[in-house]
Every structure is written in C-alpha cells, then in structure tokens.
Amino acid sequence: MTTATVTGKPEEPVVATKNYLTEEGTTLRSWLLTRDHKRIAILYTLSLTVFFFVGGAAATLIRLNLVTPAGIFTPDIYNRLFTLHGIVMVWFFLIPSIPNTMGNFLIPLMIGAKDLAFPRLNLLSWYLYMGAGFLALFAILIGGVDTGWTFYTPFSSLYSNGYVVLALAAVFAVGFSSILTGLNFIVTTHRLRAPGMTWYRLPVFVWSNYATSVIMVLATPVLAITLLLVAVERLLRVGIFDPALGGDPLLFQHLFWFYSHPAVYIMILPGFGVISEIVPCFARKPLFGYKFVVWSSIAISVIGFFVWAHHMFVAGISLYAGLVFSLLSYVIAVPSAIKVFNWTATLHKGWISFDAPMLYALGFIGLFTIGGLTGLFVANLAFDVHVTDTYFVVAHFHYIMVGGMVSAYFGGLHYWWPKVTGRLYPEWWARIAALLIFFGFNLTFFPQFILGYLGMERRYYAYPPEFQAWNIFSSAGASVLAVGYVLPFFYLGWSLFRGKRAGSNPWAATGLEWKTPSPPPTHNFDRTPTVTRPPYQYRPEPEPQDV
Amino acid sequence: MSDATPHPQPVPRPEPQYATMDQQAEAASFGMWVFLATEVLFFGGMLLAYAWLRASHPDGVAEAGRHTKVVIGSVNTLVLLTSSLTMAWAVHAAEHGRRTALTRLLAVTALLGLLFLGLKGYEYHGEWAEHLVPGLNFQENGPHARTIELFYFLYFLLTGIHGIHVTIGIVLIAVMAVRARRGAFSAGYFTPVEVTGLYWHFVDIVWIFLYPLIYLAGRSGP
Numbered sequence A: 001m002t003t004a005t006v007t008g009k010p011e012e013p014v015v016a017t018k019n020y021l022t023e024e025g026t027t028l029r030s031w032l033l034t035r036d037h038k039r040i041a042i043l044y045t046l047s048l049t050v051f052f053f054v055g056g057a058a059a060t061l062i063r064l065n066l067v068t069p070a071g072i073f074t075p076d077i078y079n080r081l082f083t084l085h086g087i088v089m090v091w092f093f094l095i096p097s098i099p100n101t102m103g104n105f106l107i108p109l110m111i112g113a114k115d116l117a118f119p120r121l122n123l124l125s126w127y128l129y130m131g132a133g134f135l136a137l138f139a140i141l142i143g144g145v146d147t148g149w150t151f152y153t154p155f156s157s158l159y160s161n162g163y164v165v166l167a168l169a170a171v172f173a174v175g176f177s178s179i180l181t182g183l184n185f186i187v188t189t190h191r192l193r194a195p196g197m198t199w200y201r202l203p204v205f206v207w208s209n210y211a212t213s214v215i216m217v218l219a220t221p222v223l224a225i226t227l228l229l230v231a232v233e234r235l236l237r238v239g240i241f242d243p244a245l246g247g248d249p250l251l252f253q254h255l256f257w258f259y260s261h262p263a264v265y266i267m268i269l270p271g272f273g274v275i276s277e278i279v280p281c282f283a284r285k286p287l288f289g290y291k292f293v294v295w296s297s298i299a300i301s302v303i304g305f306f307v308w309a310h311h312m313f314v315a316g317i318s319l320y321a322g323l324v325f326s327l328l329s330y331v332i333a334v335p336s337a338i339k340v341f342n343w344t345a346t347l348h349k350g351w352i353s354f355d356a357p358m359l360y361a362l363g364f365i366g367l368f369t370i371g372g373l374t375g376l377f378v379a380n381l382a383f384d385v386h387v388t389d390t391y392f393v394v395a396h397f398h399y400i401m402v403g404g405m406v407s408a409y410f411g412g413l414h415y416w417w418p419k420v421t422g423r424l425y426p427e428w429w430a431r432i433a434a435l436l437i438f439f440g441f442n443l444t445f446f447p448q449f450i451l452g453y454l455g456m457e458r459r460y461y462a463y464p465p466e467f468q469a470w471n472i473f474s475s476a477g478a479s480v481l482a483v484g485y486v487l488p489f490f491y492l493g494w495s496l497f498r499g500k501r502a503g504s505n506p507w508a509a510t511g512l513e514w515k516t517p518s519p520p521p522t523h524n525f526d527r528t529p530t531v532t533r534p535p536y537q538y539r540p541e542p543e544p545q546d547v
Numbered sequence B: 001m002s003d004a005t006p007h008p009q010p011v012p013r014p015e016p017q018y019a020t021m022d023q024q025a026e027a028a029s030f031g032m033w034v035f036l037a038t039e040v041l042f043f044g045g046m047l048l049a050y051a052w053l054r055a056s057h058p059d060g061v062a063e064a065g066r067h068t069k070v071v072i073g074s075v076n077t078l079v080l081l082t083s084s085l086t087m088a089w090a091v092h093a094a095e096h097g098r099r100t101a102l103t104r105l106l107a108v109t110a111l112l113g114l115l116f117l118g119l120k121g122y123e124y125h126g127e128w129a130e131h132l133v134p135g136l137n138f139q140e141n142g143p144h145a146r147t148i149e150l151f152y153f154l155y156f157l158l159t160g161i162h163g164i165h166v167t168i169g170i171v172l173i174a175v176m177a178v179r180a181r182r183g184a185f186s187a188g189y190f191t192p193v194e195v196t197g198l199y200w201h202f203v204d205i206v207w208i209f210l211y212p213l214i215y216l217a218g219r220s221g222p
Helices: A028-032 A037-065 A075-111 A119-143 A155-159 A164-191 A204-236 A249-283 A290-306 A319-331 A333-347 A356-379 A381-387 A391-421 A427-454 A465-498 B021-056 B058-067 B070-095 B099-129 B145-181 B191-216
Strands: none
Touching (some): A037 A075, A037 A391, A075 A249, A164 A204, A249 A290, A290 A319, A319 A356, A333 A356, A381 A427, B021 B058, B021 B191, B058 B145, B070 B099, B070 B191, B099 B145
C-alpha cells in the first residue's frame, strides 16, 4: 500500500469523464441508432452472447441425449437440435465472433482512426444480423429444420419437412451482414490508417481481420447464391441440384464448400490475430517473425479458396480431383504451422506471466495444434474414407472451432475487457474459468476422436452400446465446459460494477489502443496519433504503467 | 455557362472519421470496388451452374439457346452499352461542374435503363406465352426437355437478378439526377455520381457476359 493508505481510499486511476459509453447519451435510442464502432461492437457482443448460449443449450441437449445408447429424444427432435446447434454456432456466433465484436471495437483504435470507414453500413450490418438471427430461431424453433447446417440437397430441397426456406433466408441475410463488415474492414484498413502507420506497422490482429475480410467478401456471395438456388428449387420444384429434375447434388456440394471451407478460415484467422497480440504482451517479447505471421494469414486466405473439395472425397469426385485437393489441403497446413512455430518462438526465453488471457492463448496453441494435425489426417484420402462423417471429424473441427476460436474469443475478451469497460476483471476467477474450459473441452472432445476412429457415425440419435463409455466421458466433459462458459458471465458482469478501475494500459501493452483512456472517448483519440515504431516493442521486464 | 448557380455552392464537410474530402472520396469509391468484387462472385456462382449445365448437356443447352429471343437481347445490349456511354459522359460533366449536362445525362441513362427493363419485360411476356417458364408453366417435349427447363431456370435467375441490379441502378441514378438538379454536386465534389457510375458500369459488364452465354451459345454451327 502506498499513498492510498493515507487518504483511506483505494487508489484508483482517474476515469476519463467523457467516454463512448456516456458521451452520446445512455438512452436505448442512443444505442440503437449509434454509428460509433465501439457501441456497435457492444451491441454485437450482447447479441452474440445470447446466440452462444442458445447454441450451447442445444449442444447440452445433444450431449444429454448421447449419454445412453438409445437416446432420450425422438430422432426428429435430435435432428433439429444438431441443426439448431450448427446453424446458430456457425453463422450467429463463430463467423461474426471476433471480427464483429473485437474487430469492430479495436481495428479503428489500433490503426489510429476515429471510426470505421462506413459507420452507417456497420450499424446496418448489425440490424441484418439481428433480423437474420430472429428469423433463424423462428424457423428452427417454430417450424423445425432438420437438414444440418450444411443444407445438403436433395434432402433440403425435396424431402425435408419444416421451415427450410426461412432458415435459408436467414443465412442468406446474415451473409450480407458478414459481407458488409468485411467490406468496411478492408476499406478502413486501406484508407484510415494514422500517419506513420505503414502496413508493416499494423498489429497482426488488424492483418488477420483484413485476411478474414477478404474471404468474407469473396466467399460469402457464393453461399448466398447457392442457398437462393436451393430455396427456388424447393419452392418451384425446378432446379439444378436434384438428380430427379436433371440436376446434380455434387454441384451443390462444390458451391457450398467453396464458401464453407474458406468460412473455416473466417472463423479461425481472427483467433490467430488475438493470440498474436496476447502472446508477445505476456511473454514481454516482440512477436517472432512478424512478417511471416502476416503473410501466413494472407496465404491462408488465398489457399483457403482451393481446398474445398476435401469435404467431398467420398461424394463421388474423381480420383485425380481428390489427389489435387488432398495435396492442397496439406499445403494449407504450412502457413498455420508457421504461426504456431512463431508463437512458440516468441515464448522462448520470454518473461512469461500466466494471467487469464495468456492461459487462453496457451490453451489455444495446444488445442489448435491438435485440431490442425488431425486435419492432416482427414486431408489424407485413404484415412478420410475411414473416418468421413464420424466423430473423428466432429472432434477435429471442434478442436479448431471451440478449442481454437472460442478460446481465442475468451482470451481476447479478457485481454481487452479493461479497455472496453474501464474495469479489471477478477483474475483468480478468470484463471479458474480458463482452466475449466481447457480441461472440460479436452474431456468432451478427445473421446470423440476415439469414437470416430472406432466407427461411431455423427448425426445419429442412437449408437451401439459398446460406445457408451466414451460418450459418458464426453458428456461429463461437456458439463465441465458448460460451467467454464457460464462462469465468465457472472464475474465479468460483476466486474462491470465492482471491478477495479483499469487505467489506460493495465497490461503495459504496446499498441495504439492502449494509448487512449479506458473506456475510450467517442472519437477514440483526442489528437490523431502519429506512429513511429513497429508493433510489439516489448522489453523483457515489466514497463512502468503510464498514468 | 448557364450552369452557374446564383448562390455559392455549399462546401461539403467530411464525416468525422475522415480528415479530408479527398480521403472520404477515395474510401467511397474503393468501397464500391470491394462491393463489386462481392458481386462478381455472386454472379460467379450462377455462371458456374451454367457452365456445369452446358458441359454436361451440350446439345440440350444449344437447343435451348435457339429458343431465346436474340433480336430483343441484341437491342438490349445496345441499349445498355449506350447507357454506359451516357453514364461515363455524366461523370465527365460532373468533373467539369456542368450541372445541366450532368442532370440531363443522368436522366437519359436512367431512361435507357427503363427501356432495357421494358424490353426485358416484353421478352419475359413472350416466354410466358411460349410456356418456357420453369416451375410455373413450363411445357416442352422432346429428348432435351429437362435440359431446356434447367436452362430457362438459370436464364430467369440470371436475368432476373441482373434486372434487380438494373432497377437499383435506375433508382440510384434518378436520385443522383435530382440531387444534381438541386446543385448538390460541383467540380470539387461529385463522389456519389462517380460511385453510382461504377455500379452502373458493373451492371453493364454483367450483361456483356450474359448476352453471349444466353443468346449466342446455341447459334453457332449447323
């Protein structure tokens, strides 16, 4: 205790009197009509949280059903549950997760801009997202959709009962939300960088979101047109995806995965960005191989467009096509591996502290590596034939999406929480939650690798009794995971009111976002900053906090 | 020139996130380019479906292509290309601050767009009468009936979505014409006209791809 004991009050950094949370007013109207990228980021965060818990509830019910071999729900309900889980988690949580929350909040701050290039478009994108979200929930909960998130034809266009067209419309609309966000980020990164903020001085977080945006802009329209074709085919009974009508279901799969495989990189690239911010800060070292990390993001976004048919190895594509796509799928593992090596090299001889963001980041590196390496298994033609549509694949992509992306999301949420709210979160609780999530996650999904290898097919409501033990492990893990995900909801909520004041730079981090008060003022900087140094200029000892 | 306004032009101020009007203008036109990239892929999905159909059923597609109304299609190509010319001319007029010319050229562009839609509607009407509308009144016999139906399915989808784009373009151009008439633009500020022009040229370019694929594909050879 220093001077604080003299006055008898805890020492609290001075809070900027004018910040984005209060400056425009605190009415609902001022929030719903705001053009401030930071406020829109908050709107996104709140709505994403709702969708995360909706999708999570469906996952909980799925795991509950799979505790017993016979299942507890009817097959029909089970189909709707995994469809709800897939659609909500993919399009209403994972795709917008980091870009629309942290990207929205941080990109202008990190490049020294006052806002995104098109603030109105940004707000429109949130309204599209919300409209689409309600439409999707309505379609799935009221009408019932049982196609899975993949909408494979001819099932989706011909046989499936339920409100498939509405669900398609919802995904169509949320796609445009994603396109507008991507467009906004690309233009902002090109045109609104502060003086001296050259491309190689951009934080990797900005680069990652830039690479993500390119995919959003170029891949999402293909999904939109594909889903439109399915909807027309379903409504008019004419179409090019249904073999009975002269069409070809493989064409659907090609078009669908042309979006949906790059979409995997939409989901994971922003996570790479978050980890690239956290690791140098908590290792007190510059990011190792900055340019390699940057260009591997760009490489992923480009090569990501040429691997889609590895989802179709058993669908009837030619052997030569299979060979080419298998090879390309190996190739795309290289830039991902470069990143993992660079983060590890950044840790090497670093001054490492294990605060909650770092725990999530380290968890990310481990889990993403497992997810990535098992990705090589399924990129292998022969092995893929064995595990296609089994729990091996389910485990593989959950290691990337949940172990990777959701860990990065929580890591970033904790790392920038003081900047966003002006308050510190309770560190002890945060570490407990991070550890619970890590262990719960592994307990949930590692057994699924084994189940898949043993031959348990995905998407069935029942399974042979010999698989029960592993399924019980998995469901037990899911309950640990659920506790881990609910915990932050409480302690972060508590910290909003009772957390210690954060000051502008509680982590002694570099980066322009830490140079402005927490919470930042409406236009981010009182004076447009000038950048003179590359990012991540950390020294291997704690720097004094700036006041 | 008679374009000169009696009262001084209001000098538009950039939005808060921009330092200068130039920066704002650059961002706006760059934003439109990025949007057009999205559009290319949007049409690309449909063109892939077309390519698949033509590759797997070449004879049926050729026969279907001969059902199309090539005269209307060609006239429409001419109409749309001319509208691109007047649009480019309008942007040129805006650059030089010629208000009356700008207003008139924008109006002509919008009218040409309407003419295109009118001809397209007339064409659709003919196809309806010939029972070529899949899902609603399609009647066709012969070995290629299925392929012809799929061709017309893609035809209506491609030209329909293109038509929606034309309609949006006409509305935008009409708004620009009204704003130009009110003196909203000057030699120093005409970004909205320029960005609308970019969009309109894109709509035109899409048609340049659609025209040969739809109308000419079946007409070569014997």
